[in-house]
Amino acid sequence: MMLPYSNRRHLNPVADALALEVRDLNVEYPGSRRLALHHVNLRAPRGARVALVGANGAGKSTLLKAVAGLLPVSHGTIAIYGNPVGACHHRVAYLPQRGEIDWRFPIVLRRLVLTGRYVHLGWFRRPSHRDEAIVEAVIDQLGLTALMNRQIGQLSGGQQQRALLARALAQEADLLLFDEPLNAVDATTRAIISQVLTALQHQGKTIVTATHDLGRLDSDFDSILYLEEGCEAPPPVRPFAEMSLGAAR
Amino acid sequence: MIEWLMAPFQYSFMQTALLAAVLIGVACASIGVYVVLRRMAFIGDALAHTVLPGVVIAYLNSWSLFGGALIAGVITALGIGWLSRREEIREDTAIGVMFTGMFALGILLISTVRSFRDLTHILFGNILGVTPSDLGLIALITMAVLVLLALFHKELELTSFDPIHAEVIGLKASRLRYLLLVLLAFTVVSSIQVVGVVMTSALLVTPAAAASLLTNRLRPMMGLAVFFAVTSGMIGLYASFYADVSSGAAIVLACTGFFALAWIINVIRRRPLDTREE
Numbered sequence: 001m002m003l004p005y006s007n008r009r010h011l012n013p014v015a016d017a018l019a020l021e022v023r024d025l026n027v028e029y030p031g032s033r034r035l036a037l038h039h040v041n042l043r044a045p046r047g048a049r050v051a052l053v054g055a056n057g058a059g060k061s062t063l064l065k066a067v068a069g070l071l072p073v074s075h076g077t078i079a080i081y082g083n084p085v086g087a088c089h090h091r092v093a094y095l096p097q098r099g100e101i102d103w104r105f106p107i108v109l110r111r112l113v114l115t116g117r118y119v120h121l122g123w124f125r126r127p128s129h130r131d132e133a134i135v136e137a138v139i140d141q142l143g144l145t146a147l148m149n150r151q152i153g154q155l156s157g158g159q160q161q162r163a164l165l166a167r168a169l170a171q172e173a174d175l176l177l178f179d180e181p182l183n184a185v186d187a188t189t190r191a192i193i194s195q196v197l198t199a200l201q202h203q204g205k206t207i208v209t210a211t212h213d214l215g216r217l218d219s220d221f222d223s224i225l226y227l228e229e230g231c232e233a234p235p236p237v238r239p240f241a242e243m244s245l246g247a248a249r
Numbered sequence: 250m251i252e253w254l255m256a257p258f259q260y261s262f263m264q265t266a267l268l269a270a271v272l273i274g275v276a277c278a279s280i281g282v283y284v285v286l287r288r289m290a291f292i293g294d295a296l297a298h299t300v301l302p303g304v305v306i307a308y309l310n311s312w313s314l315f316g317g318a319l320i321a322g323v324i325t326a327l328g329i330g331w332l333s334r335r336e337e338i339r340e341d342t343a344i345g346v347m348f349t350g351m352f353a354l355g356i357l358l359i360s361t362v363r364s365f366r367d368l369t370h371i372l373f374g375n376i377l378g379v380t381p382s383d384l385g386l387i388a389l390i391t392m393a394v395l396v397l398l399a400l401f402h403k404e405l406e407l408t409s410f411d412p413i414h415a416e417v418i419g420l421k422a423s424r425l426r427y428l429l430l431v432l433l434a435f436t437v438v439s440s441i442q443v444v445g446v447v448m449t450s451a452l453l454v455t456p457a458a459a460a461s462l463l464t465n466r467l468r469p470m471m472g473l474a475v476f477f478a479v480t481s482g483m484i485g486l487y488a489s490f491y492a493d494v495s496s497g498a499a500i501v502l503a504c505t506g507f508f509a510l511a512w513i514i515n516v517i518r519r520r521p522l523d524t525r526e527e
Contacts, residue, residue: 005404006419068417089419096413105286105410106465115407119418124400151465167414 003123014082019206020044026075036062052210054227060210064177068094090119093173103153110148116170138169158189178209257490269379270482276391278474281457294450295348299325301355322434374445374497444497455504459511477507
């Protein structure tokens with residue numbers, strides 16, 4: 001028997017619902033009345049790849065966190081496969097920015113990835129052979145097998161990013177929320193992550209990525225939501241990359 | 250030599266003390282690893298101090314000291330958990346205000362009625378005064394702490410290094426924090442008998458901190474911390490038996506000695522191999 005972490009029952013997806021539909025969303029900064037997001041809308045059909053683009057502080061991370069259930073919604077709705085946030089935790093994977101984890105904690109890479117299976121285990125249940133097999137497979141997919149038993153603080157930035165992605169994959173979620181997955185990583189990691197994103201799309205997974213990496217936006221994503229100071233913004237007239245980052249590419 | 254080692258334990262109070270030292274060492278060191286890794290050392294110290302008024306009130310009314318301490322400890326644990334969720338005041342400030350206030354209340358209460366001798370036992374511990382019924386409670390608490398730490402191991406571990414992922418999968422990090430605080434209250438109360446209110450946090454923090462210098466794996470860390478704490482408990486007992494010094498202070502100093510040793514080993518191990526990765 002499984003005792004899920006959240007008291008709310010896991011609901012099945014509503015037929016024909018979008019993978020993610022955000023309507024007229026307002027989110028406040030924690031502990032203040034100031035709005036971090038104003039009336040934001042986002043529609044991601046199943047299997048879509050959506051980019052959130054904007055400067056630092058534009059609200060990209062806030063939007064991802066609200067969808068992941070980490071921030072309360074003050075107005076508007078978020079529907080994930082037709083259900084409210086929190087109704088199907090196993091279906092949503094969130095890949096945070098690296099700084100939000102205590103990398104000095106005594107845990108090895110393999111066990112970090114294993115935490116991606118916890119949502120399927122719930123209280124008291126220990127990982128099964130199948131869980132271990134899934135973990136080994138995703139670690140292999142991300143080229144981390146040799147580092148499996150290394151303490152997470154002894155990994156490079158790119159390796160840490162791949163470890164987090166491995167965990168998101170181990171969760172076998174349908175909607176994946178990535179916060180700056182390519183920020184400050186090495187070329188190897190970049191290439192591997194790109195491959196994985198493509199593979200995910202072939203599997204029909206829905207991906208929402210906050211990104212600074214404006215290089216190949218048109219080919220990498222099906223749609224782009226531009227954010228500016230918490231509001232939806234029109235696509236920049238000039239290529240955004242040139243405008244805000246200079247020679248970003 | 251063996252005679253010298255065995256001699257103290259022909260007395261039944263020394264046997265009881267030995268068992269108490271071992272049990273408390275196990276409980277404090279294993280939960281202490283989480284205390285150190287989650288940077289809760291200050292809370293551990295505060296908890297130990299705030300149970301004082303509970304102990305004193307129980308003492309004055311001839312209730313069970315353990316009961317009084319436990320009630321005060323659990324109230325404080327929940328209070329700290331609740332205070333730290335609010336934004337108006339920083340957590341460490343709130344704890345600082347609360348624990349000194351409660352501690353002062355305890356001192357005030359005891360100074361009005363009882364002798365200084367009772368006060369020193371509560372403040373600095375008296376492991377030789379552990380009664381068989383105390384021992385039973387200590388054993389029960391140690392068992393409970395170990396069983397709960399094992400049952401909730403994967404959740405405690407996850408919420409310690411990545412509370413955000415825990416929240417995303419519906420696991421409320423604050424609940425695990427409450428669990429840990431309540432377990433901590435129980436552990437602290439049982440160790441007050443041994444090292445007293447003032448030095449209890451040393452048993453929580455020092456063995457775990459020493460172990461964390463020697464390994465970066467959680468289980469070996471707990472094992473080493475337990476070894477340091479239990480050995481320190483025994484060293485303290487011998488010191489108090491043969492040299493007639495305060496057992497609590499001797500136990501804490503032995504822990505400090507292990508920490509110094511671990512620090513030196515850590516420095517030596519790192520220096521010539523700076524560039525080598527494990």
